[in-house]
Amino acid sequence: MLAAGEPGSNSLAIFGAVFGCGMAIIGASIGIGFIGGKAAEAIARQPQIGGRILTAMIIAAALIEGLTFFALIICFLAIFWMKG
Amino acid sequence: MLMVTVAAVILLMIVPLGAGKKRLRPKGLQNLIESICVFLREEVARPALGESTDQFISFVWTIFFFILTLNLLGMVPTESAYYLITGRENHFGGAAATNIWITGALAMVTFILTHAAGIKRYGLLKYLSHLAPKVPLPILPLIYVLEIVSALVRPFALAIRLFANILAGHIILATFIGLIVIFKSWGVAVGSVAAIVAMSFLELLVAFIQTYIFTLLSTLFISLAIEAEHV
Numbered sequence: 506m507l508a509a510g511e512p513g514s515n516s517l518a519i520f521g522a523v524f525g526c527g528m529a530i531i532g533a534s535i536g537i538g539f540i541g542g543k544a545a546e547a548i549a550r551q552p553q554i555g556g557r558i559l560t561a562m563i564i565a566a567a568l569i570e571g572l573t574f575f576a577l578i579i580c581f582l583a584i585f586w587m588k589g
Numbered sequence: 590m591l592m593v594t595v596a597a598v599i600l601l602m603i604v605p606l607g608a609g610k611k612r613l614r615p616k617g618l619q620n621l622i623e624s625i626c627v628f629l630r631e632e633v634a635r636p637a638l639g640e641s642t643d644q645f646i647s648f649v650w651t652i653f654f655f656i657l658t659l660n661l662l663g664m665v666p667t668e669s670a671y672y673l674i675t676g677r678e679n680h681f682g683g684a685a686a687t688n689i690w691i692t693g694a695l696a697m698v699t700f701i702l703t704h705a706a707g708i709k710r711y712g713l714l715k716y717l718s719h720l721a722p723k724v725p726l727p728i729l730p731l732i733y734v735l736e737i738v739s740a741l742v743r744p745f746a747l748a749i750r751l752f753a754n755i756l757a758g759h760i761i762l763a764t765f766i767g768l769i770v771i772f773k774s775w776g777v778a779v780g781s782v783a784a785i786v787a788m789s790f791l792e793l794l795v796a797f798i799q800t801y802i803f804t805l806l807s808t809l810f811i812s813l814a815i816e817a818e819h820v
Binding site (some may be wrong): 577578 | 746751754798
């Protein structure tokens with residue numbers, strides 16, 4: 506095992522990738538938590554359109570998750586599919 | 590390839606059974622398929638597409654049922670069942686959406702359809718000039734580049750969203766099963782099986798939600814291409 510930062514070792518890349526993955530999760534959870542909170546507030550104001558608000562919330566959450574998985578795939582790239 | 594063929598064969602056998610007779614009050618399988626189709630046509634396609642709903646509705650229905658069948662077939666553990674019955678290692682069943690090429694192919698079909706529909710309606714040059722709204726001339730090249738980049742990134746986002754959601758679910762299941770293999774104790778097995786059951790429920794929910802999101806976004810992209818909103 507080579508030390509981090511030496512040419513020929515990818516331990517720094519793995520560290521960067523895992524750290525980036527954690528930061529992506531922070532962004533996604535803040536975003537989706539915000540949306541969930543606003544949706545709950547909106548349903549509390551007007552319970553009769555609860556179904557439409559739920560649909561909008563699910564759609565927004567899935568879109569945010571899509572972007573998060575984008576970042577996750579880039580992290581996978583750095584860990585598994587980089588040379589050396 | 591195998592699962593895609595199996596899904597296509599299953600759909601080709603089951604959907605015509607449900608769509609055969611025209612009944613005034615559909616029941617059973619026909620009711621199920623028709624209610625999903627009516628929901629997709631009224632709630633997803635008609636608000637976005639308007640008058641061209643009937644032109645693109647067969648694509649919307651096909652995409653929805655195909656991806657739904659692929660995702661639901663991925664939850665059936667045919668690989669383990671075959672191993673339990675015959676004792677041979679195999680790779681017979683799995684979720685087809687965990688293959689980036691399959692989701693990429695579906696996203697590419699959407700991409701080609703949206704731009705072909707736009708070009709067919711407006712002609713190539715007029716469609717390209719529709720991509721940018723009316724902005725002052727100095728920033729028009731920048732807005733144009735941004736629109737082109739976003740039009741090129743959209744199929745990648747579609748493909749990776751479906752791929753990563755289904756793959757993440759299956760990786761979590763494999764991790765929980767791997768915990769049993771590592772620890773080799775009954776307590777861990779009981780907890781792990783409970784966690785696997787819970788995660789399977791979540792994965793079923795994700796399967797439905799992701800097919801709905803894929804279908805909805807495809808419809809939205811088609812509607813963006815064929816309506817003259819930036820005129």
